[in-house]
Amino acid sequence: MLISKQHNNRQAHNWLVYDISDRFLEGSIPLFKGVLYDLGCGDSSYKDFFLGHAEEYVGVDWAGSIHETKADISADLNRPLPIESDIADTVVSFSVMEHLCEPQVMLNEAFRILKPSGKIVLQVPWQWWIHEAPYDFFRYTPFGLKYMFEKAGFEAIEVEAQSGFFTMLTLKLNYFTARFVCGPRLLQLTIRVGLTPFWYVGQKLAPILDKLDKNWAAETNGYYVTAKKP
Numbered sequence: 533m534l535i536s537k538q539h540n541n542r543q544a545h546n547w548l549v550y551d552i553s554d555r556f557l558e559g560s561i562p563l564f565k566g567v568l569y570d571l572g573c574g575d576s577s578y579k580d581f582f583l584g585h586a587e588e589y590v591g592v593d594w595a596g597s598i599h600e601t602k603a604d605i606s607a608d609l610n611r612p613l614p615i616e617s618d619i620a621d622t623v624v625s626f627s628v629m630e631h632l633c634e635p636q637v638m639l640n641e642a643f644r645i646l647k648p649s650g651k652i653v654l655q656v657p658w659q660w661w662i663h664e665a666p667y668d669f670f671r672y673t674p675f676g677l678k679y680m681f682e683k684a685g686f687e688a689i690e691v692e693a694q695s696g697f698f699t700m701l702t703l704k705l706n707y708f709t710a711r712f713v714c715g716p717r718l719l720q721l722t723i724r725v726g727l728t729p730f731w732y733v734g735q736k737l738a739p740i741l742d743k744l745d746k747n748w749a750a751e752t753n754g755y756y757v758t759a760k761k762p
Contacts, residue, residue: 544728545706548735549753552694553626553655556756561585563651563758566621571609571642572628576602586622598664610634613641620645626655627754631667639684646761652686657754659700661707674749677757686759693752696742700753702734 542550557578564585570576573591579602582589592613593603607613610632623642629635642652656677662668672680674691681689695703709730713723742748749755 543710544724545710545731546703548699548738549703552699556655556692556694557581560653560758563653564622564624565651566647567619568622568624569615569620569642569645571623571625571638572631573603574599574601578624578626582624590620598667609638609641611637613645615641615645617644618647621647621650623650623652624654625652627657629654629656629672630670631664633669635670636680636683639680639686643684643686643761648761650761652757652759652761654757655694655754656757659704659751659753661704672755674755677755681757681759685761687762688758688760690758691749692756692758693748694754694756695739695752696745696748697751698741698745699738700751702738703753706731706734 564582566586567588567590568582568586570578570582570589570591571593573579573593576589576591579589579591590605591601591603592605592607592609592615593601594608595601595603595606605614607615609628611634623646625638625642629638632638646652656672658671658673660671674693677691678689709727713720713727715723745751
């Protein structure tokens, strides 16, 4: 079963982005160990998946979030966390850092709460529309990410593009056209039925066409980062 099968945001126009996430998470399973802290956990969509590999899951999020949250610890990720140092074996954070006005603080705190040799696994968007306004502050290049992780103290930093140009373009087109699904329910259904084949074919073809893109990092939809605390 797909890891993100139960994710409420998975829809006809954007299932590809969740497939990409599933593949990355499956490939990162060896990193999810011991006590795992999920910074910006939201509704803890991936809790069950992480608990299939880690011994303990701790969700951390802001109580004032616009999303439903199921956090074990309520905290502002722009500030020092009410968490002991050297306590986590793994820290994860997905689609969170762009919403922080003080992202370096979060990375510094992730480093602090990790045990020596602990790992962090993080995802951020790159070519992505403004969302959750006004709490959408930054986009990060691979060079900016590497700089910030090094500044926090991490080593063995690896930045991986999520996709190539064609997946990025397809997702942007799909999200844009999805905004036309509006009006009375019958009109919405009619528009959705008309757009669904366009969305489906694009998401099927895009990963194949990505093979033509020799530099995914330049125009990807986002990046994954893994790093280690010495």
